[in-house]
Amino acid sequence: MNIFFKINNNKLYKLLKSLYNLFKAKFSQPLIGIILPVIILLIWYFLAVTETIRNSLLPTPNEVLKEILILAHDGTLFSHIQITLTRVFYGFIGGGIAATILGILTGVSPFIRKLFDPTIQALKAVPSLAWVPLFILWFGIFENSKVALISVGVFFPVYLNLMMGIRQIDKRMIEVANINNLNLFQTIRWILLPGIIPEWITGLRSGLALGWMFVIAAELMGASEGLGYLMIDGQMTGRPALIIGALILFAIIGKLTDELIYLSAKPFLKWKESLDTMQGGANNA
Amino acid sequence: MLEISNISKIFKNNEKDVAALQKTNLLINDHEIISLVGQSGCGKSTLLRIIGGLEKASTGFIKLNNKIIKKPSSNIGMVFQDPRLMPWLNVYDNIKLSILNENKKQQKVKISKTLQKVGLENCEKLWPRELSGGMAQRVAIARALVREPKVLLLDEPFSALDSFTKTNLHQHVKELWASLKLTIIMVTHDINEATSMSDRILIVQKPGEKEDKNTQIININNPRSDLKNVKYNELIKNSIFKESSIKTL
Ligand SMILES: Nc1ncnc2c1ncn2[C@@H]1O[C@H](COP(=O)(O)OP(=O)(O)O)[C@@H](O)[C@H]1O
Numbered sequence A: 001m002n003i004f005f006k007i008n009n010n011k012l013y014k015l016l017k018s019l020y021n022l023f024k025a026k027f028s029q030p031l032i033g034i035i036l037p038v039i040i041l042l043i044w045y046f047l048a049v050t051e052t053i054r055n056s057l058l059p060t061p062n063e064v065l066k067e068i069l070i071l072a073h074d075g076t077l078f079s080h081i082q083i084t085l086t087r088v089f090y091g092f093i094g095g096g097i098a099a100t101i102l103g104i105l106t107g108v109s110p111f112i113r114k115l116f117d118p119t120i121q122a123l124k125a126v127p128s129l130a131w132v133p134l135f136i137l138w139f140g141i142f143e144n145s146k147v148a149l150i151s152v153g154v155f156f157p158v159y160l161n162l163m164m165g166i167r168q169i170d171k172r173m174i175e176v177a178n179i180n181n182l183n184l185f186q187t188i189r190w191i192l193l194p195g196i197i198p199e200w201i202t203g204l205r206s207g208l209a210l211g212w213m214f215v216i217a218a219e220l221m222g223a224s225e226g227l228g229y230l231m232i233d234g235q236m237t238g239r240p241a242l243i244i245g246a247l248i249l250f251a252i253i254g255k256l257t258d259e260l261i262y263l264s265a266k267p268f269l270k271w272k273e274s275l276d277t278m279q280g281g282a283n284n285a
Numbered sequence B: 001m002l003e004i005s006n007i008s009k010i011f012k013n014n015e016k017d018v019a020a021l022q023k024t025n026l027l028i029n030d031h032e033i034i035s036l037v038g039q040s041g042c043g044k045s046t047l048l049r050i051i052g053g054l055e056k057a058s059t060g061f062i063k064l065n066n067k068i069i070k071k072p073s074s075n076i077g078m079v080f081q082d083p084r085l086m087p088w089l090n091v092y093d094n095i096k097l098s099i100l101n102e103n104k105k106q107q108k109v110k111i112s113k114t115l116q117k118v119g120l121e122n123c124e125k126l127w128p129r130e131l132s133g134g135m136a137q138r139v140a141i142a143r144a145l146v147r148e149p150k151v152l153l154l155d156e157p158f159s160a161l162d163s164f165t166k167t168n169l170h171q172h173v174k175e176l177w178a179s180l181k182l183t184i185i186m187v188t189h190d191i192n193e194a195t196s197m198s199d200r201i202l203i204v205q206k207p208g209e210k211e212d213k214n215t216q217i218i219n220i221n222n223p224r225s226d227l228k229n230v231k232y233n234e235l236i237k238n239s240i241f242k243e244s245s246i247k248t249l
């Protein structure tokens, strides 16, 4: 008790404590997320350098970095990333818009739901790669078929989340609108729209994740550019460093694009956010 | 004067029709405060919802000061058992919902005035998640009052609250009733609530199985003096009130 009291009065202690609090407030979350990748990196480094796993199978982190830097240096890396991003972008926009329109229609109208939903659910059960031959036949072997495949991937999570979100809108909330004489526009603006945004965002985020999955599928099947192509190229030419490098780039860029959606959605989710911070606060206390 | 005349409500379900109300008649004076009691399923909520304009009557009409009411109007406010606040709107915007058509300045004045009335100054910025049950119900009351209604309909508004908060809100609603000269119709299952708050208790009785039977309404005019003598036994016989609330009387 005495010692604690002394330390407590110590200026150094106070400084350390305020630093610690700053650290806790600002950096703890992202830093915790970095711990696991760092551990994996260390294990990887250990396995590769000691040649526990043969170097022709598992290159060292240095070699992977070197491979990426070489590509970056001659400018090809940027164009590979750009082409992959473009494919995901168009697929995301196309699939996202189609899913949003259909999700709203089937969510709002029981008739349209009965008309469309069984078919959409059946299509959802088709394995993604099964679309490939058809899309190549329809859209050719170049960009369009790839974008179409990615759109399919994006479509389903957005559609399902949005439809369920709309169906779950509380009738009691609509009664509040009625008793206060809100017109249709006001009801949409103040009740329907904000009520479904969280589900929509959730759908968009999982849609984007599937979009990234499908872009790899599309590029693995046949492409002359893109991150997926780099992987195939690495496989053909026996360069595992290139494969691993592309894989890491996929992870980083995928995470960044997800973060982008999350950040742009944040202002609309403040009311939920406040719950998160409240719970966080309670946990910290 | 609120005039409920010959009101019936038949719900058409798939298989058979349910008569929630049959030829109900009732007169309520201005600035009365009334408790509506009765077994569950006897049509209390339905009656309130018809008065509020949320539900269409199958027969009959409702008149407020000699004008027929068919849809929700700013003259009649309603508070439900659950506060029904939009979780994505803060307290201020939740209250604003009922006066969206007024200009910003007016909204601001009215909302802060109303928040003061229900004892929630400085709570404008809070999210519904941050409110206790009692506070949330106060916000719901504020949302109804900000339109300056003549009649306030309360459908079991206190039943989800703990007894301390409940007593507190009883007092508060009574004060609002007095200062704003409201007419209040309140559904309750709590005999204390009914006796302590109201000028009149109305016991609603289910329409009978046969079609010609109507919804009966028994009047207890002066509950605080009357209840213990004549009609008290009748109430218990009808098991309208929760056992627990009877014991504490
Ligand atoms: N929307 C509805 N559809 C069908 N039946 C209903 C509906 N609302 C109420 N009812 C029926 O009407 C009767 C009266 O209900 P209600 O007014 O809620 O009773 P209380 O509020 O007195 O408990 C009940 O039998 C109930 O099942």
Ligand SMILES: [Mg+2]
Pocket: B044, B045, B046
């Ligand atoms: Mg009821």
